[in-house]
Amino acid sequence: MRWYSIGLVLALGAAGGAAAQCDPGEERIRFSHVTAETGHPKGEAALLLAQRINEDLDGRACMEVYPRSSLFNDDDVLPAMLRGEVEMAAPSLSKFGAYTSQLQVFDLPFLFEDILAVEEFQYSPEGAALKLSMEGEGLIGLEFWHNGMKQFSANRPLQMPGDAEGLVFRIQPSAVLDAQMQALGAEGVPMPFSAVYDALEAGEVDAQENTWSNIYTQSFHTVQDGVTESNHGIIDYLVVTSADWWNGLDAGLRDDIAQILLEVTHERNRFAFELGELNKIRVRQDGSTIRALSEEERAAWVAALAPVWDQFRGEIGDDLIAAAERAEGGI
Numbered sequence: 369m370r371w372y373s374i375g376l377v378l379a380l381g382a383a384g385g386a387a388a389q390c391d392p393g394e395e396r397i398r399f400s401h402v403t404a405e406t407g408h409p410k411g412e413a414a415l416l417l418a419q420r421i422n423e424d425l426d427g428r429a430c431m432e433v434y435p436r437s438s439l440f441n442d443d444d445v446l447p448a449m450l451r452g453e454v455e456m457a458a459p460s461l462s463k464f465g466a467y468t469s470q471l472q473v474f475d476l477p478f479l480f481e482d483i484l485a486v487e488e489f490q491y492s493p494e495g496a497a498l499k500l501s502m503e504g505e506g507l508i509g510l511e512f513w514h515n516g517m518k519q520f521s522a523n524r525p526l527q528m529p530g531d532a533e534g535l536v537f538r539i540q541p542s543a544v545l546d547a548q549m550q551a552l553g554a555e556g557v558p559m560p561f562s563a564v565y566d567a568l569e570a571g572e573v574d575a576q577e578n579t580w581s582n583i584y585t586q587s588f589h590t591v592q593d594g595v596t597e598s599n600h601g602i603i604d605y606l607v608v609t610s611a612d613w614w615n616g617l618d619a620g621l622r623d624d625i626a627q628i629l630l631e632v633t634h635e636r637n638r639f640a641f642e643l644g645e646l647n648k649i650r651v652r653q654d655g656s657t658i659r660a661l662s663e664e665e666r667a668a669w670v671a672a673l674a675p676v677w678d679q680f681r682g683e684i685g686d687d688l689i690a691a692a693e694r695a696e697g698g699i
């Protein structure tokens with residue numbers, strides 16, 4: 369493996385230049401994602417994973433990371449994976465709706481208190497089983513990676529749920545998130561992550577919901593009136609691969625990749641919360657208004673969004689929701 373910097377890989381172009389990294393005989397692992405490569409929980413985790421694989425498995429495997437939708441956006445990456453055009457990705461849990469309804473549990477508003485509660489649920493038997501919920505569709509989930517809690521922002525102040533009425537929100541492609549916006553009397557428009565900044569700036573959409581790390585690294589706050597610290601949902605990821613590719617690997621190599629991925633997951637997930645808080649500070653330092661919610665205001669948002677749970681209870685399953693509710697978190 370010849371280890372080029374990511375900048376050089378990008379300068380060389382996604383197709384030709386990046387391919388030059390792997391030596392003959394090495395298993396080539398293309399990792400595609402849509403966020404920033406540094407200063408962001410997913411970008412940093414992908415870089416560390418590539419570094420570890422390229423050092424520890426030199427001669428046996430090599431990983432190329434394609435950040436910022438430079439290879440595929442999240443709408444395209446899973447079909448591409450099933451066609452064998454990319455080996456690994458870590459889409460947000462909101463982007464698996466075409467393959468399983470169970471992961472929709474992660475989109476239920478105000479289900480998780482904090483990212484530790486998310487982690488606790490993911491390590492429960494019910495949560496861990498979700499990684500294999502798409503095997504029949506040809507996809508295997510390997511590990512969960514953290515980003516953080518979502519915040520609302522708009523081109524006008526959002527303090528109470530009624531303030532969102534009539535606004536057009538960019539959402540990830542998720543039936544639950546669509547229902548969430550309808551519950552607020554707003555409209556949800558699904559759109560790839562790479563298109564959000566331009567759509568906000570051009571006024572094609574009024575508002576969005578995302579984490580501090582995504583808001584800051586995409587500069588969403590610079591084209592919004594302010595950000596409301598709503599913590600009303602989460603963005604977390606599933607590192608996913610195709611069952612055909614994974615099961616076709618030499619067993620020893622597969623075990624070694626799985627072990628490195630596990631170690632990188634433990635190492636980087638610890639920093640997702642910290643990075644989110646740092647990115648929140650940077651949003652504030654940029655001069656953006658951050659609006660906190662009082663207990664009463666938060667309760668009003670919780671009440672406004674509560675009907676969404678009943679809409680999806682049947683599809684997701686009571687037992688799964690109950691298991692997620694048992695996770696207490698505690699940051």
Ligand code: LMR
Pocket residue numbers: 402403410459460515540560561578582603
């Ligand atoms: C989004 O589309 O807003 C997120 O899923 C992007 C990401 O990968 O964090």
